[in-house]
Amino acid sequence: MESLNNLMMGFGVFFTPYNIFVAVIGIFLGTIVGVLPGLGGANGVAILIPVTFMMPPTSAIILLACIYWGALFGGVITSILFNIPGEPWSVATCFDGYPMAKKGKAPQALTAAFSSHFIGAVFATVALTFLAPLIAEIALRFGPPETFSIMMLTFSAFVALGGKSPIKTLIAIFLGFAMAAVGIDIVSGKLRLTFGTTELMGGFHFIVAVIGLFGIGEILITVEEGLKMDSLPVKMSLRAMLETWKELPRYWKTLLRGAIIGCWMGFKPGGATPASFMSYGFAKQFSKDSEKFGTGIMEGVVAPEVAAHAAGVSAMVPMITLGIPGSPTAAVMLGGLMIWGLQPGPMLFKEHPEFVWGLIASIWASNAIGVIIVLAFVPLFAAILRVPFGILMPSIVFICAIGAYAVNTRMIDIWYMIIFGFVGYTFKKLDYPIAPMVLALVLGDMAETAMRQALIMGQGSPLIFFRPPFALPIMILAFIIFFWPTVSRWKQKAVKKRCKI
Amino acid sequence: MRKADVITALIILIIGIFVVYDGVRLGVIGWGASGPMSGLYPFLLGMGLIIGSLVVMGRVFISRKSMSDKPFIQKGGLRHVLYVAVPAALMVALTEFIGLYVAAGLYLALYMKWIGKHRWITVLAVSILLPLISYFVFDKYFLIPLPKGRLSGLLGF
Amino acid sequence: MKKVFSGFKITLGLVCSFVLLSLSTVVAIAWEPTKPVEFVVPAGTGGGADIMARFISPLIEKHKLSPQPFIVVNKSGGAGAEGFLHVKGKKGDPHIITLTLDNLFTTPLATGVPFNWRDLTPVSRLALDWFVLWVNAESPYKTAKEYIEAVKAKPSVFKMGGTGAAQEDQIITLQMEQAFGLKFIYVPYKGGGDVAVSLVGKHSDSTVNNPAEGVSHWKAGRLRALAVVDRERINLPDWDKIPTMKEATGFDMSYHMLRGIFMPPGVSKEVQEWYIELFRKVTETPEWKKYVSDSALKSAFLTGSAYVKWLEEKEGLTKDLMKKGGLIK
Numbered sequence: 003m004e005s006l007n008n009l010m011m012g013f014g015v016f017f018t019p020y021n022i023f024v025a026v027i028g029i030f031l032g033t034i035v036g037v038l039p040g041l042g043g044a045n046g047v048a049i050l051i052p053v054t055f056m057m058p059p060t061s062a063i064i065l066l067a068c069i070y071w072g073a074l075f076g077g078v079i080t081s082i083l084f085n086i087p088g089e090p091w092s093v094a095t096c097f098d099g100y101p102m103a104k105k106g107k108a109p110q111a112l113t114a115a116f117s118s119h120f121i122g123a124v125f126a127t128v129a130l131t132f133l134a135p136l137i138a139e140i141a142l143r144f145g146p147p148e149t150f151s152i153m154m155l156t157f158s159a160f161v162a163l164g165g166k167s168p169i170k171t172l173i174a175i176f177l178g179f180a181m182a183a184v185g186i187d188i189v190s191g192k193l194r195l196t197f198g199t200t201e202l203m204g205g206f207h208f209i210v211a212v213i214g215l216f217g218i219g220e221i222l223i224t225v226e227e228g229l230k231m232d233s234l235p236v237k238m239s240l241r242a243m244l245e246t247w248k249e250l251p252r253y254w255k256t257l258l259r260g261a262i263i264g265c266w267m268g269f270k271p272g273g274a275t276p277a278s279f280m281s282y283g284f285a286k287q288f289s290k291d292s293e294k295f296g297t298g299i300m301e302g303v304v305a306p307e308v309a310a311h312a313a314g315v316s317a318m319v320p321m322i323t324l325g326i327p328g329s330p331t332a333a334v335m336l337g338g339l340m341i342w343g344l345q346p347g348p349m350l351f352k353e354h355p356e357f358v359w360g361l362i363a364s365i366w367a368s369n370a371i372g373v374i375i376v377l378a379f380v381p382l383f384a385a386i387l388r389v390p391f392g393i394l395m396p397s398i399v400f401i402c403a404i405g406a407y408a409v410n411t412r413m414i415d416i417w418y419m420i421i422f423g424f425v426g427y428t429f430k431k432l433d434y435p436i437a438p439m440v441l442a443l444v445l446g447d448m449a450e451t452a453m454r455q456a457l458i459m460g461q462g463s464p465l466i467f468f469r470p471p472f473a474l475p476i477m478i479l480a481f482i483i484f485f486w487p488t489v490s491r492w493k494q495k496a497v498k499k500r501c502k503i
Numbered sequence: 504m505r506k507a508d509v510i511t512a513l514i515i516l517i518i519g520i521f522v523v524y525d526g527v528r529l530g531v532i533g534w535g536a537s538g539p540m541s542g543l544y545p546f547l548l549g550m551g552l553i554i555g556s557l558v559v560m561g562r563v564f565i566s567r568k569s570m571s572d573k574p575f576i577q578k579g580g581l582r583h584v585l586y587v588a589v590p591a592a593l594m595v596a597l598t599e600f601i602g603l604y605v606a607a608g609l610y611l612a613l614y615m616k617w618i619g620k621h622r623w624i625t626v627l628a629v630s631i632l633l634p635l636i637s638y639f640v641f642d643k644y645f646l647i648p649l650p651k652g653r654l655s656g657l658l659g660f
Numbered sequence: 661m662k663k664v665f666s667g668f669k670i671t672l673g674l675v676c677s678f679v680l681l682s683l684s685t686v687v688a689i690a691w692e693p694t695k696p697v698e699f700v701v702p703a704g705t706g707g708g709a710d711i712m713a714r715f716i717s718p719l720i721e722k723h724k725l726s727p728q729p730f731i732v733v734n735k736s737g738g739a740g741a742e743g744f745l746h747v748k749g750k751k752g753d754p755h756i757i758t759l760t761l762d763n764l765f766t767t768p769l770a771t772g773v774p775f776n777w778r779d780l781t782p783v784s785r786l787a788l789d790w791f792v793l794w795v796n797a798e799s800p801y802k803t804a805k806e807y808i809e810a811v812k813a814k815p816s817v818f819k820m821g822g823t824g825a826a827q828e829d830q831i832i833t834l835q836m837e838q839a840f841g842l843k844f845i846y847v848p849y850k851g852g853g854d855v856a857v858s859l860v861g862k863h864s865d866s867t868v869n870n871p872a873e874g875v876s877h878w879k880a881g882r883l884r885a886l887a888v889v890d891r892e893r894i895n896l897p898d899w900d901k902i903p904t905m906k907e908a909t910g911f912d913m914s915y916h917m918l919r920g921i922f923m924p925p926g927v928s929k930e931v932q933e934w935y936i937e938l939f940r941k942v943t944e945t946p947e948w949k950k951y952v953s954d955s956a957l958k959s960a961f962l963t964g965s966a967y968v969k970w971l972e973e974k975e976g977l978t979k980d981l982m983k984k985g986g987l988i989k
Contacts, residue, residue, distance in 0.1 A: 041645065048714055048732070049645050055722060145863030146847075169562075173515060173555040180522050180548045186739045189848050190541035191770045191825030191987075193738055195525050200745050203773075204737025218591075225587050226580035324857055325876045334714070343954065347876020392619020393629055399591050400607045404637060407603065408647050411733050416595050416603075424588070431575060432511055450544055451850070457539060458847050459819060459863070646731045648696065 005132050012359030016367055021061050025368045028065045029375055032072015037080055039088050039213055040405030043073030043331035051338050059342040060360040066338060067318075067361060068368045070331050071123070074314045075376045078115045078307060079383050082108060084398055086217035086405075090208055091274040091310035093440055094282040096216055098295065098302025108384045111303050113246040116376050118257060118304045122312035123369040125261035126268065130319055131362055135351075137316070138323035141269040146455035147466045151476035152267070153449035156276045158484035159283030160441055170434045178442025181206045182450070189454045201414045208444050210406045214419040215436050217402050219426020221395060243380065249300060256285045256305050264312025269320050274313035275444050281309035287486055315365060322350060322358055507575035508563050512556040519552030590614055602651035604634040691930045693728040693755055700758040702743030702767075704736040707851055708789070708872065712919060713759045715951055716942055725941050728755075739763055739824065741773040748779045752926040757783065757935060762828045762917045765978040769988050770826035777971060780922040781932060784939045785962040785970065787952060789870045789917040791832055791889040792902060796862055797882050804886040804908035807866065808840050815843035821855045821864030824848055826987045829855070831978065832868045832889060832915050834985030839911045859883060870917065871899065871956030889915045896953055916958065918974065920967075936963050 015021075035046035046069045054062035077089030082099035095115060102111040129137065144152075184195040185205030196202040250257075260281035267277035285305035286295040295302050321332040325347030339346045344354060351358050386394075406419040429436055453467075460466030468474045522545050529542030576584070590610055597606035612630035615621045641647045699717055703709040710732070717730040735743035740763040747758045758780070768775045793804055801807035811818045822829025825848045833846050847864060849855045852873035858864045859874075860882050867874070868889065877883045887908040893900050905913040921939055923932065942948055943961045952959045962970060982988045 035645075038640075041641075041647070045645055045647070051714060051718060055718065142857065142861035145858060145861060169555055169558050173552060173559070176548050176551040176555065177515070177518070180518070180545065180552065183545055183548065185737055186741075186771070187541045188739075188824050188850055190529075191739065191827065191848075192529060192541050193741075193771045193773070194529060194541060194545060195522060196738070197521070197525065200742065203742045203745075204735070221587060222584050225583045226576065227583075320857075324860070325853065336711075343950065345876050345879070345954070348880030348882065349876055390619065390621070392615055392621055393625070395587070396590075396611045396614040397629070397633060399587075399594070400611060400633065400637075403595065403598075403603065403607070404641065404649060407649060408641065410735070410737075411647065413599065413650055416598065420588075420592055420595055423591075427584075428507070428511055432508055434511075454539060455847055455849070458845060461816070461845065462534060646696070646729060648698070648731060 008355065008359045009131055009363060011356065012361075012363030013367070015060055015356055015360035016064070016363040021064055021364070022367075022371075024057075024061050024065045025068045025364060025371055026375070028068025029072040029075075029368060029372045032069035032074075033076035033079075033376060033379075034072075035069065036073035036076020036078075036088050038405060038408075039080060039086050039217075039402060040209055040408035042089060043070045044334050045408070046070075046073060047331055047334045047338070051334070054338060054342070059339075059344060059354075060357050062338065062342060063335070063357070063361050064364045064368065066335050067364060068372070070314070070335070071365075071368055071372050073331070074311050075116060075119060075372055077310075078119070079112065082111045082115065082303070083383065083387060084217060085220040086398070086402065087209075087212050090212075090444060091278045091306070091313070093212055093216075093275070093444075094278045094306035094437075095303055095310075097282065097306075097437065098298055098300075100220070101296070101298030102300070102303065103387065105298050107242075107298070108387060109242045109380055110246045110300065111298075112380045112383060113243045113377065114250065114300050114303045115307045116373055116380070117247065117250060118260070118308040119311040120369060120373040121257055122261050122264055122308040122310070123315050123365070125258075125308075126265045126312040126315035127362070127365050127369070129265045130315060130365065134319050134323055137265075137269055137319050141320055141324065143472060146452045146459060147469055147473045148476065149452040150449060150456055150467060151473045151480065152276070153445055153452060154480040155476055155483065156280045156283075156445060157441070157449075158480045159280045159287065160438060161283075161484060161487075166433055170432070171438055174429070174434045174436070174439040175442045178439040179446040179450075181211070182443050182446025188451060189458075201412075204410055204412065206418065206443065207409045207415065208440075209409050210415045210418050211422050211443055212440060213402050213406050214422025215426035215429075215440065217398065218419060218423025219430060219436075221398065222423060222427040223430060225395075243377070246300070250304070253301050253304050256281075256289070256301055257308050259284055259288075260305050260308035261312045264309035264314075265316045267309070268313030268316030273317060274310050277313040278306035278310040279441055279444075282306045284483075287483065315369075318361075318365070321346065322361070323348060325350075505563055509560055512559040512563075515552055516556040516560075519549045519556060522546075522549030522552060524549075586618055598650055598652060600652045602653075603649045604638055604651070606652075607637075608634045691754070691928075691934050693726060693934075695755055696728050697726070697730045698756040699730045699732045700743045700747055700756065701732060701734050702736065702740030702758060702760060702763060704734060704851070708870065709759050709761050709919065710734060712786075716759075719942060719945060719947055720938070722947075723941070723945055725938055730757075738771060738773065739767045739827070741767050741771060741775065744768075744775045744780075745773065747922065747924050748775060750924040753924050754927050754931040756924055758922050759786075760918065760920055760922060761789075762978070764918065764920070764922075765975050766827045766831070766982070769979060769982055777922070777975065779925055781925060781927050782967050782971060783921040783923055783932060783935045783963070785918065785920040785960055785967050786939060786943060787919045788958040788960045789872075789919060790894055790956065790958060791828070791868045791915055791917070792871055792874060793866060793886045793889065793905075794856075794859055794869055794874050794878075794883050795866045795886060796859055797884045798862075799865070799884070801886070802884075804903070804905070807886060808836075808842065808909060811842045811844065812840060816845055818844055818865040819863070820844040820846050821849055821858045821867045822846060823850075823852050823855055826982065828915065828917055829868050830987065831981050831985065832913075834987070835913060835915070835981055838984060839913065840909070856883070875956060889913050894956060894958075896956055899956055918971075919957070920971075939963075 032046055035041050035043060047066045054065060077092040078095055080086045080088045081092040081095040082103050085096050085100040087093045087096055099111045184202055187194050263281045264277045267273035282305045285301055286292055289301060291299060317332050321336060336346050402419060403416050406415045409415060426436060456466050468477055526542040526546030526549055530540040531542045531546045533540050590613060594606045594610035608630045611633060612626050615626045641649050699713050701710050701713045713732045717732055720726050720730055735746050743758060747756060750756050764777050795801050795807060801810060820833045822833060830846055833844055837843060849858060852869055855867050856869050856873045856877055859867045860877050874883055878885060885902045887905045888894055888902050889905055891904060891914050893904055905911060
């Protein structure tokens with residue numbers, strides 16, 4: 003009950019006209035930042051830190067946190083409308099969101115995405131309010147072997163997403179891993195796969211690859227079928243929104259599963275991206291409409307989005323309680339805390355309760371404000387699709403080029419984007435699945451590092467990957483999920499046989 | 504389709520050889536101060552790519568029929584794809600010299616007029632305003648200086 | 661998007677912006693930046709160097725120390741090599757500076773990247789970072805001596821967590837191993853925050869984190885500071901209770917991490933002077949002083965030939981330690 007009292011105090015701190023104003027501004031800016039690919043929440047937060055010098059720390063963190071929520075909301079928009087993920091955790095949203103938009107159901111997809119965001123946020127905020135210290139304790143128990151087991155779980159959840167040809171799926175995964183390995187190897191401190199060039203030293207940035215593979219690749223695929231200069235038909239009405247809401251409760255299992263995955267993954271650095279992939283993979287494996295995934299169904303939008311936002315919120319837990327950032331944006335916020343004279347970490351709860359609980363209350367309130375704001379803009383976002391293709395297409399290419407450049411401020415990245423565009427186009431035609439490659443590129447680095455750290459810790463013994471109490475059950479779960487499709491197919495056959503007899 | 508399949512597999516094979524080569528350079532077998540040698544992982548990945556691409560090529564030759572007999576690209580399709588790809592690549596190439604803003608302005612104008620067949624007023628409005636807005640958003644507001652090529656220093660930015 | 665735009669308005673807007681732009685390039689008396697300065701951080705977002713750069717750049721604006729803003733750009737590829745080579749390549753460009761850590765020395769040595777700090781123009785040393793030997797507060801070791809005895813008794817059992825490989829944390833670990841005849845299992849992590857958490861979570865047995873990385877866990881009573889890797893104690897409240905390596909173990913050990921500013925090669929003396937003055941003013945602001953003591957940094961502004969001399973010594977020391985530890989041949 004102490005938490006409740008504290009939360010009430012937090013609401014008292016939050017609900018001043020000034021703070022609410024700050025929250026609205028933050029959500030607004032954040033959404034813009036999230037929409038532009040290559041410009042992440044981290045940029046938005048970093049740019050506004052100087053502004054926050056003039057503010058009381060609580061208002062300052064509310065502003066920065068709201069930019070973060072806004073970016074979480076905004077990342078979805080381009081994934082659904084143009085197949086270009088604005089943020090890494092929106093990649094899985096492309097798989098069904100973009101086909102939905104192509105069918106003229108962009109408003110429904112956006113509404114579903116924003117609403118699931120809100121549900122994820124509420125779920126994670128409840129967890130954060132009452133369980134933050136407990137979650138932090140569990141987070142501490144996760145060392146390299148546990149991280150590796152989570153990676154295995156994510157990959158096994160995603161194995162069902164392969165293409166028709168298993169060998170091509172494997173090639174795609176290996177290519178993704180190989181790209182992830184380019185650059186410095188933090189375990190040995192040596193440069194790998196750079197062949198002595200400066201250009202390769204920074205490796206392949208995931209966002210650049212994704213803008214090319216998905217965004218540019220999709221444009222090439224679209225135009226091949228003919229240069230249609232007209233725009234997509236988009237019917238926008240309040241009815242579409244209401245229909246979506248009516249449909250949402252049907253996916254309560256997916257929503258709940260995604261929210262739990264998100265909460266649980268969020269407290270590990272970079273957790274939102276694997277969480278969204280994992281949630282999508284699980285939803286596909288356990289859904290009745292498993293085959294329809296990827297063709298534009300709402301469940302495929304709901305699953306990754308609920309997990310991504312839940313993870314985004316729970317990434318605040320380690321930042322507040324342990325002083326480690328759960329995401330790059332949280333990392334920049336940490337810098338902000340120090341500038342305002344607050345020392346992030348376990349003492350923050352004790353030394354500045356008004357700050358911490360004000361922040362937690364702001365998560366409740368600002369996500370509610372946020373979802374209203376973005377939902378109000380759904381018609382506007384959907385209307386972008388009505389812009390004639392002859393204008394829209396080059397504009398998208400231009401924005402993509404900016405996005406690719408802004409990630410690392412490197413010219414070479416724009417070239418990479420163009421090359422990845424061709425790769426995406428070719429791969430799609432030849433049935434090399436892109437999704438597993440992207441997943442391997444995102445997580446390859448983390449998975450390899452965790453594996454090697456664990457091997458060093460265990461002095462070479464692979465038994466360390468199965469150490470209780472966390473790594474062992476997660477590994478077992480990963481194996482079960484991995485073989486699930488085979489088992490269920492076998493079971494179906496057995497049932498059929500029995501029916502014949 | 505068969506030709507495209509084989510060419511892609513060949514490219515993957517070459518990438519695989521490069522990856523294996525670098526893995527061997529870093530050392531594959533043994534146990535260094537930092538656990539497994541840092542070349543082991545690239546080596547295995549590269550081998551995977553080599554074997555995979557060989558299997559794909561082999562299958563094309565053995566079955567004499569790849570996944571599909573459809574041509575890789577329809578006749579008219581290639582022209583459409585090039586209409587998009589060539590101007591985009593040109594824009595990037597120009598960016599190296601005259602910066603992204605000017606290059607993008609030219610690219611937008613060219614594309615909208617030539618392929619989109621829009622009215623001049625629309626063409627000019629979009630191709631001037633979009634780069635200008637981007638300039639204020641990125642260079643001024645978010646302080647992310649976009650490439651300006653040789654124009655850097657001129658015009659005060 | 662609306663289809664009709666008035667051509668006149670666009671022209672007017674263009675003219676206005678050109679006028680504004682040319683106004684900003686009015687000739688100044690001494691040298692001053694005439695366009696935004698690129699502030700390269702050869703490390704990732706959220707790390708020590710990044711936080712410092714993102715702290716300094718708004719500080720410059722707040723105190724109006726420069727007519728142009730400083731724009732932080734992260735180039736962390738290749739353990740910072742990407743950033744160094746980028747700055748090295750901008751020969752004579754007065755609008756680019758970089759904030760480096762010890763990777764200025766360790767990265768080229770470990771990776772063989774063609775780069776040396778002599779390729780850059782030194783501006784000033786801003787601060788030095790201490791290193792502290794930490795253990796988990798629940799571990800039985802109350803002093804550095806006890807801990808070292810325990811490690812000595814069981815070689816290759818105790819895990820030392822550290823940032824990256826062939827960088828300062830591993831160098832200090834090797835230095836300790838050689839001085840006391842120990843053998844740790846060195847486990848590299850991505851950043852200092854991860855390292856500290858690995859110790860709190862007992863995935864490591866000890867770390868040599870910087871004070872800022874361990875401070876919050878220390879104050880929360882989850883970590884124990886055993887010794888400072890320096891000849892003198894840290895001259896700050898609370899920190900001054902931690903003994904030096906020599907006091908705790910009898911072995912004299914000292915290692916600091918650089919936080920210094922560099923420019924591309926071939927910039928004029930005038931430009932260099934302007935930046936030296938700028939950073940002198942930065943280190944004199946009250947905010948800087950508070951930041952330095954909050955993050956337990958050693959305020960150590962140094963410039964000119966003294967700075968160069970210090971860099972030479974530091975490079976020699978780093979090379980020597982890395983060679984002895986077998987990190988380079």
